[in-house]
Amino acid sequence: MKIKKLLITTMLSTLLVSGANAQTTGPNGEMATPSSTVTVPEAEIAKLKAGNYTAALLWHEQSDFVNAINAGAKDEFERLGIKVVATASAGFDAAKQRSDIETALIKNPSIILALPLDPVTSAAAFKEAVEMGVKLVFLSNVPKDYQHKSDYAAIVTDDLFSMGKQAADVLAQAIGNKGKVGFIYHDADYYVTNQRDNAFKTTIAKDYKEIEIVSQQGISDPARAEDIANAMLLKNPDLNGIYVTWAGPAEGVLAALRANGNKHTKIVTLDLSEPVALDMVRGANVVGIVADEAYELGRVMAATGARSLVGLENPAFITVPAVTVTADNVAEGWQRSLHRDAPKSVLNK
Amino acid sequence: MDQLTQLATRINFKQYVVYIGFLLIFLFFAIVLKDDGFLSTRNLTNIILQTAPITIMAIGLVFVLSAGEIDLSFGSIVAVSALVAAVVMNEHSMILGILAGLGSGLAIGLFNGLLVAYLRLPSFLVTLATMGLFAGVARMLTDLRSVPVLNSTFTGIFGSGSLFGIPSLIYWTVGAVALGHFVFRETKYGAHVLALGDNARAASVSGIKILRMRLSVLMLSGFCAALAGLLYAGRLQGARYTLGEADLMTVIAAVIVGGTLLTGGKGTIIGALAGSLLMGMLNNGLILMGLSVSDQMVVRGFIILIAVALSLRDTNH
Missing domain, CATH: 3.40.50.2300 (Response regulator)
Incomplete structure (x- = not known):
């Protein structure tokens, strides 16, 4: 997107x-x-x-x-x-x-x-x-x-720093400030994603001592997100959460979680996307999306x-500032970020 | 009445569609935007300056299309030559930079030409492939970095300077169009290009070296694209891998609207110039009208569609 x-x-x-x-x-x-x-x-x-x-x-x-x-x-x-x-x-x-x-x-x-x-x-x-x-x-x-x-x-x-930091905060809160997380970052020399990804990692290391990043995987082609998530989950079936660098690959990660019947691994990602937001408002894996205004x-x-x-x-x-969109503020978050109503599917759940 | 019909047939209005369209659109903008500076010398000069690289690329494409071939790779050649020229110029000298830039365009044209002429591969597929290939090369050359061009003599000659109060890009446009028109219309080479595009077998039988001709038109197109690359580098005072990337459709539209046939055997350099200026004028006028970007795209598309439909109607090709 x-x-x-x-x-x-x-x-x-x-x-x-x-x-x-x-x-x-x-x-x-x-x-x-x-x-x-x-x-x-x-x-x-x-x-x-x-x-x-x-x-x-x-x-x-x-x-x-x-x-x-x-x-x-x-x-x-x-x-x-x-x-x-x-x-x-x-x-x-x-x-x-x-x-x-x-x-x-x-x-x-x-x-x-x-x-x-x-x-x-x-x-x-x-x-x-x-x-x-x-x-x-x-x-x-x-x-x-x-x-x-x-x-x-x-x-x-x-x-950009706040976007990554807020993603860390919302994921940490969702998993009770402790546990194991996976980190799917953008493997390219791209300023925007690099800054956001680094901010997530830095925040976890600095502010959440009981959260450990146990698996890291770079991604350059969003279409490969599902394969990467499958491999990550195979090695670490007890992951509490996964950070995904932006919403496109997050859709692939969600597909992997659904295929595995996994309902306990929480996802946080960046930039608004209708399919990801839909998963979030249904109370499934996605716990938050951080977007820019x-x-x-x-x-x-x-x-x-x-x-x-x-x-x-x-x-x-x-x-x-960055805005953290969760199931509780999705209508307001969409307005703050893009200044328009969230998609009907998201508002009507 | 009969006489009028005869006269109309003889004049062949189709041939002048681009000029009539150009005048109508010019008049439209002149009236609608009369208070918005459209007719100011500065704005009209801007249109010519902005279209100079498009015009030069269009000249090369007229030769290629008239010979019955096509070149889709010239946009990538623009970026490669501009970057090569900028890098060599910064490390060695201006002359070497210019030679390296133009040389790389000729070399890519030669590569295209050898594949088309001697391996008998269709030019559409060859240049489709080399378009991607050299777009990748342009990205690799400087690892996506832009290269500044600080040589003021170069930027003066190629795009940013002026002589006797006339911007250098106008000299390039006029010179290239005059030379292109002369070669196309007045020399044996131009006649052979048209003969080849009209009927390759007949051209071959009549002694025209058709393989060499195919090679040469693609080299010419490469050279024109390289020159356009230098003009971009001079105008922007820097080279970047995206230069020329967006020009493919604009140049093809300019050439076709101008009256050159996609199928070969007929072309016009002056028409291509008019087509190129028409494209520039549309961009300029639609922005000055204050339209949204989406509206600009829709209106531009419709006008090009009408122009192409009028200029190609009734052809048997």
């Missing part, structure tokens, strides 16, 4: 550094500021509405994730009286992104929200926008050598751009 999102964020080689034992930090070691603290003061809204400001949304791809960000940004811009004059998707093509920027600049937008496709080629692509004084708010990545304030307003990203990503990007227009200072690096 979110493979594309994963792939793109992995391209971000010079990306937001975060050590395995650290919180998510910015490209130059900036401390993260929670998105909830970044809003447009009521007093500034009238000024923004009177300013006839405009914005362009230049995304890197089209997906569920981007749709939710786009919706968050559009709603916030509408609230602030800022007109969205251009929307484009580069389809992961750096050349198309450059063309999209040039085309959007014809409409003289006051703000551009974008995910720079890669630090190297994006540096030239956004240069004209910087020179024109457009307020740039970047998602998850920053063009090479760009400076906060002089070149861009802020970088906004998921709190995509809609909030869009909202805070728009708010940051608007703050820049009225001369307010912005933090350099803003993170959006």
Whole structure:
């Protein structure tokens, strides 16, 4: 499902550094500021509405994730009286992104929200926008050598560390803070999954001394998840829980558990998926899904751009919290993450 | 009335569909977006700059299609040549970088050509396979990393600079189209390409070395793709393994809408230029209209469909 999102964020080689034992930090070691603290003061809204400001949304791809960000940004811009004059998707093509920027600049937008496709080629692509004084708010990545304030307003990203940590917390709670767990991680040099996987492992080691990771298996092809889970369960039939790197392979792990008639091994995974959520609301193996707040990503990007227009200072690096979705809050969790109703099958159990 | 019909038959409107379509769409955007800067010199220049690599690739494809073959691998060649040029340039010199970039395009074209001409494999399958093969090579070359191109002479000549106030990409577009048109229409080589695409057996009987011709058109396509790769590297001031990946369908659409037959024997370079500019203008105008991304895709698809239907209608192929 979110493979594309994963792939793109992995391209971000010079990306937001975060050590395995650290919180998510910015490209130059900036401390993260929670998105909830970044809003447009009521007093500034009238000024923004009177300013006839405009914005362009230049995304890197089209997906569920981007749709939710786009919706968050559009709603916030509408609230602030800022007109969205251009929307484009580069389809992961750096050349198309450059063309999209040039085309959007014809409409003289006051703000551009974008995910720079890669630090190297994006540096030239956004240069004209910087020179024109457009307020740039970047998602998850920053063009090479760009400076906060002089070149861009802020970088906004998921709190990847929290996603992995919250997955550890929800699994630990479900198994009574002790027992044996399996760890199915993404075996590739992918920033997003690597950070989340490491955060899970670190949290278990640091915060849950009575939980032991007894089996670890990397996965690069989600289609192989069922085989991997079968092998893991064959060696460790008494596993209390399994962490699965994202929802796609988690569906395969669930298939393995069902085929084995296994009802005692609990599963935790990341990113929303209807089949996984259905298992969770039925009280079967899945105990929690941790997702990012995509809609909030869009909202805070728009708010940051608007703050820049009225001369307010912005933090350099803003993170959006992760949301732990369980059977008890599935409707609310879906709303918080994607800002839409959960699928009917999930709501009706 | 009869005279009018005769005149219409003689003019053969089909041939001009791309130009008429181009004008109609241009007029539509000019009216709808008159307050949105569509007609500004900057925007019209942008369209030409943005389509320059597409136009150059389209020229190569006109030769290949006219000869009755197809090349699906040029998108991958773009990425390989841009990366090779960037790496060699950063480690040695600009000249060596350019030669290595263009050379790698020619070499891949030669590889395609040898398989098609001498092993008698269908070009569709050969280039389908090499498209994937060289996309993989492009990923391996720098382990998915982008390579910056910092040589300002290179970026000036290939994409970012200008001379007498005219951006270098316009010189490349005009030069390549003029040369391509001349070779295609005015030389024996161009005539042989068309003869081969029209009827390979007849071409062979009349003394045309058809194997060598097949090899040469695929090499030409490789060369054009490599040049497009250099232009991308100059324009973006960096090379990346995804360059050209998304261009396959745009280039094929530009060439076909322009009036070149997929089945060979008929092609036009000027038509391909018009097709390429039409594609660029659609991208540009639909974004300026403020449409959502999905709406842009639907409208673009419909317009291309109409253009292709009009330009191919009534053909016996």
